[in-house]
Amino acid sequence: MRQKENLREAYGKELLKCAKENNKIIALDADLCGSTKSIYIEKEIPARFFEMGIAEQNMTSTAAGLALVGKIPFVHSFAVFAVGQAYNQIRQGIALPKLNVKIIGSSCGLSDFGDGATHQSVEDISIMRAIPNMVVIVPVDAIETRKVVRAVIKYNGPVYIRINRNDLTNVTKEEDSFEIGKISKVAEGNDITVFACGIMVSQALEARKTLLRMGISARVVNVSTIKPLDIENVKKFAKDVKGVITAEENTIIGGLGGAISEALSEELIKIKKVGINDEFGQSANCYDDLINYYGLTPKNIINAARELVS
Amino acid sequence: MQKEDIRFLKQKARIIRCNILETLGIGKKGHLGGSMSSADLVTALYFYKMKHNSKNPDDPDRDRFIFSKGHSVLAQYAALAECGYFPKSILKTTKTLGSILQGHPETRTPGIEANTGSLGQGLSIGLGMAIGAKLDHKNYKVYVILGDGELAEGQIWEAASTASFYKLDNLIAIVDYNKLLQAVGFLKKRYDMGDIRGKFAIFGWKTFEINGHDMEEILQALNSVDEIKGAPSVIIAHTIKGKGVSFAENNPAFHNAPLTKEQIEKAKADICNS
Numbered sequence: 001m002r003q004k005e006n007l008r009e010a011y012g013k014e015l016l017k018c019a020k021e022n023n024k025i026i027a028l029d030a031d032l033c034g035s036t037k038s039i040y041i042e043k044e045i046p047a048r049f050f051e052m053g054i055a056e057q058n059m060t061s062t063a064a065g066l067a068l069v070g071k072i073p074f075v076h077s078f079a080v081f082a083v084g085q086a087y088n089q090i091r092q093g094i095a096l097p098k099l100n101v102k103i104i105g106s107s108c109g110l111s112d113f114g115d116g117a118t119h120q121s122v123e124d125i126s127i128m129r130a131i132p133n134m135v136v137i138v139p140v141d142a143i144e145t146r147k148v149v150r151a152v153i154k155y156n157g158p159v160y161i162r163i164n165r166n167d168l169t170n171v172t173k174e175e176d177s178f179e180i181g182k183i184s185k186v187a188e189g190n191d192i193t194v195f196a197c198g199i200m201v202s203q204a205l206e207a208r209k210t211l212l213r214m215g216i217s218a219r220v221v222n223v224s225t226i227k228p229l230d231i232e233n234v235k236k237f238a239k240d241v242k243g244v245i246t247a248e249e250n251t252i253i254g255g256l257g258g259a260i261s262e263a264l265s266e267e268l269i270k271i272k273k274v275g276i277n278d279e280f281g282q283s284a285n286c287y288d289d290l291i292n293y294y295g296l297t298p299k300n301i302i303n304a305a306r307e308l309v310s
Numbered sequence: 311m312q313k314e315d316i317r318f319l320k321q322k323a324r325i326i327r328c329n330i331l332e333t334l335g336i337g338k339k340g341h342l343g344g345s346m347s348s349a350d351l352v353t354a355l356y357f358y359k360m361k362h363n364s365k366n367p368d369d370p371d372r373d374r375f376i377f378s379k380g381h382s383v384l385a386q387y388a389a390l391a392e393c394g395y396f397p398k399s400i401l402k403t404t405k406t407l408g409s410i411l412q413g414h415p416e417t418r419t420p421g422i423e424a425n426t427g428s429l430g431q432g433l434s435i436g437l438g439m440a441i442g443a444k445l446d447h448k449n450y451k452v453y454v455i456l457g458d459g460e461l462a463e464g465q466i467w468e469a470a471s472t473a474s475f476y477k478l479d480n481l482i483a484i485v486d487y488n489k490l491l492q493a494v495g496f497l498k499k500r501y502d503m504g505d506i507r508g509k510f511a512i513f514g515w516k517t518f519e520i521n522g523h524d525m526e527e528i529l530q531a532l533n534s535v536d537e538i539k540g541a542p543s544v545i546i547a548h549t550i551k552g553k554g555v556s557f558a559e560n561n562p563a564f565h566n567a568p569l570t571k572e573q574i575e576k577a578k579a580d581i582c583n584s
Contacts, residue, residue, distance in 0.1 A: 026445075050441065050476075058434045058468035065438020068417075068424055070370070071445070073438070089465075092428040093435060097417040 004167040008106055010142035011163050012037025014149040015074060019045055022153065026066055029076040030056045035165070036076035036106040060086035060094070060103070067099040072153060078112065079105025079121035079162055083128060094158050095133045102152050103128075103160045108138075109198065109249035110281045110290040111165035120281035121162075125197075126254030128160040129227040135159040135180060136227040138197040138248075138256075141170045144224060147178035155180055162198070166287050169202040171222070183230040185237065189219035192305050193237045193244050195260050197223045200247035200274070200296060207301035216305055226256055234263045243270040243308025249296055251276045272304040315358065319525050322392070323353040327554045327581045329388030333401040333411075336571050340405065342558055343565045344382035347488040347522070347549040348455055352377075354528045355453055356389040364394040367420050373450050374423045374439050378432020379457030379486060380414040381566070386422070387411055395421035430463025432456065433483060437469050440481040440542075451480050458487045461503050467513065473542040474514030482535050483515075483544040486522065488551040495562050510544045522547025556580045 019025040019041055027033075027041040028050045042049035052059035056077055063073035075082065082105045083090070094101045105124050112119045129136045137152070137159060139145040145163065152159045159180075171186055172178075186201060187208055194204040201222045208218040221237050223229075238244050244264065246257035257273035264271060276294050284290045291297065326349050334340045356362070360373040377386050384404070391398040396410065396419070403409040410419050414427025423439075426432045436454040443450050460466065473481050485506060491497045503509075507517045516538045520527040528547070535543040551565070552558030555577040569577065 047445070052472060053468070053475075055465075055468035055472070057430075057465040058437070058472055061431045061434030061465065061469075062438035062441065062472070064424065064431075065435040065440075066442050067438075068435070069439050069442035069446070071442055088428055089431055089434075093425055093431050097425045 002169050002171065004169050005142035006167045007139060007142050007145050007164045008035070008037045010145045011104070011149060012040040014146040016040040016044055018149055018153055019048060022072070023048070024070065024072045025153065026050065026071045026073045027076065028052050028059050028063055028073055030054055030059050030081065032077055032106070035078070036104060038074070038076045056081050056085040057089050060089035063101045064093040064099050067101045072100055072102070074102045074104055076104045076106060078119055079108035079124045080119055083121065083124040087127065091131055095131045098133045098157050100156050101158050103158070104163060105160060106163045107165040108162040109164065110294065111287060113284045113287045113290050116283035117280040122276045122281055123251050124162060125226055125248065125250040125256065126258065129259060130254065133158060134227065135225070137180065137225050138162045140198060140201045140222050140224050141168050141172055143170050143172045143174055144178055148224070151178055151180050164198060168199055171201050171205060178224070181225050181228045181230055183221050183223045183225070183233050185219060186222050187220040189217040190240060191217045191242055192308050193219040193221060193241045194247055194301060195221050195223050195234065195244065195256065196247040197226065197256050198249050199291070200249055203296060203298050204247050204301055207298035207305070210298065210302055211305050214306070216309055218305055223256055226259055229259050229263055231263045234260060235267065238264055238267060238269055243272065245272050245274060245301055245304045245308070247274040247301055249276070251278055253278055270308055272308060274300050274304055315529070316525050319353055319357055322357045323350050323525070324581050324584065325392060326353050326385060326388045328578060329391060329398070329401060330384045331574055331577055333384050333387055333404045334569060335402055336574060337568045338405065339566055339568045340384055341381040341566045342555070342569070343490065343551040344379060344457065344486065344488065345384040346553045346555060346558065347551045348382050348486045349385045349553065350523050350525060350528060351455060351484055351486065351547055352385045352389050354525065354532060356393055358529060359532045360453065361450065364421065367395060371448060371450055374436070374452045376424050376426060376432045376436045376452070376454045377415055378426050378454050379429065379460050380427030382486070383415045386415065390419070390421040393421070429457065429460040430465040433466055433469040436481055437473050437478065440473070440478040441476065443480050444478070451482060453482050453484065455484045455486055458485055458489060458497055458503060458506065459491045461485070461506060462501060470510060470513040470515065477540045478542050479539050481542040483542070485544065485546045486549050487546055488549045490551040490560070490562050490565065507546050514541060516541050516543045517546065518543065519546045520548070522549035523553055554581050554584055
């Protein structure tokens with residue numbers, strides 16, 4: 001059994017480490033630092049932490065100003081607010097001039113299970129990948145989250161990182177490399193390929209075990225960079241199989257499923273999308289209840305695989 | 311401040327206004343009204359107050375100017391060309407395909423500090439720069455010209471709160487209070503912003519109120535702001551939309567309108583005779 005680890009804890013601690021090494025790093029938060037874990041910067045480097053109040057638009061444009069004078073600002077909020085409340089500030093003030101601002105969409109997807117639809121982001125991947133110049137990253141686990149933090153600091157430009165609120169299974173290893181814009185195979189197979197991101201990578205790995213017993217061999221690919229998409233490798237991994245499945249904790253419109261479908265639109269291959277089916281979230285007792293309710297399950301991936309090979 | 315300064319700046323303001331007309335040209339739609347209303351403020355910033363050098367536009371110690379009411383960028387282009395950031399000859403390429411002079415400010419243009427034009431964002435961007443200056447122990451100042459209509463944007467007041475909370479005395483807002491809303495009419499009637507000065511004051515800003523076309527008052531206010539410590543400042547500058555062009559003054563029709571050859575000639579004559 002692989003270990004579970006919390007992604008936002010991993011994020012916050014790694015950002016603190018990086019901030020100690022690089023004094024250009026600034027953290028801004030809109031009254032959610034305890035949740036997003038930018039609080040670690042506030043506690044240890046208070047001079048480079050800015051409480052911006054519950055005012056995401058101002059926070060986001062302020063980050064643009066900081067980037068324009070050479071800082072590397074990290075803007076924090078829940079994904080639904082970071083993207084939704086400040087969309088135009090991101091679009092006009094950051095993406096258009098390609099500023100070095102990192103936008104952290106924390107408690108993404110359905111991971112803030114109790115708070116309901118208003119706090120759950122089902123379309124943030126779709127929105128952010130539609131913006132020119134924006135890099136969109138969905139770290140798969142805590143191990144990769146730490147590498148993502150380091151990679152985006154080295155990259156000069158706007159990045160959106162979607163961070164899950166909960167403990168997720170570690171599916172990558174410390175020795176694996178992470179590179180912005182590269183997808184990685186986490187399990188080999190030759191009947192179908194599952195392109196997954198976030199929590200859906202471990203769901204796909206679960207599905208793969210059952211599928212093997214059914215005589216179906218599934219390759220699982222971790223697409224942690226949704227944009228820029230590694231089109232060359234998407235095509236390579238889709239070439240030798242009977243069908244492709246996309247799996248994401250985001251609406252099936254315009255997210256990972258959309259991106260993979262666009263990349264493979266000239267290939268003669270069947271694609272099935274597992275994701276949130278064009279609807280909003282809701283409150284639940286636990287994360288698993290939502291994952292099951294919205295069909296973000298190994299079972300749905302298995303069903304899709306069986307249809308593709310039949 | 312010397313008498314010669316005032317005379318020099320008044321002449322510069324005439325040149326800026328003529329450059330705006332050059333930029334507009336005949337028959338091309340452009341934001342004449344708001345560019346003219348802010349022309350004296352922009353002149354005072356570029357030719358009197360701000361530390362800046364067109365030969366070294368990336369100087370980390372330069373003062374920053376953000377035109378938050380980005381549609382009035384014609385006044386800024388006019389000033390930047392006059393300062394030598396780019397040749398005057400390209401002013402007429404404004405708003406044409408491939409030009410570095412876009413319809414609203416973009417950082418691709420030498421001398422432009424931020425992308426603005428989606429109203430309400432410029433003060434926050436200036437706020438970020440002002441925080442950056444404090445972090446780096448630098449003395450540069452950040453000047454942001456806001457439109458009066460723009461003050462309806464909630465983000466302005468988010469920025470006003472934050473600037474005051476962080477005691478950013480290096481952030482100076484200037485409201486181009488021309489009292490006209492877009493192309494449709496008078497602010498007071500269509501969307502009254504009420505007591506603008508009082509609003510900023512209650513948000514913790516030091517406030518000044520001037521005639522935004524009186525060069526002496528502009529310079530005095532810009533210099534007074536330097537004495538303020540521990541709080542951001544705002545200068546409410548009463549202006550006239552279309553100032554300097556008789557037929558466009560206080561006329562909402564010239565918010566964003568093309569000019570005929572005759573109108574341009576008349577406008578130039580008005581400016582020269584002012």
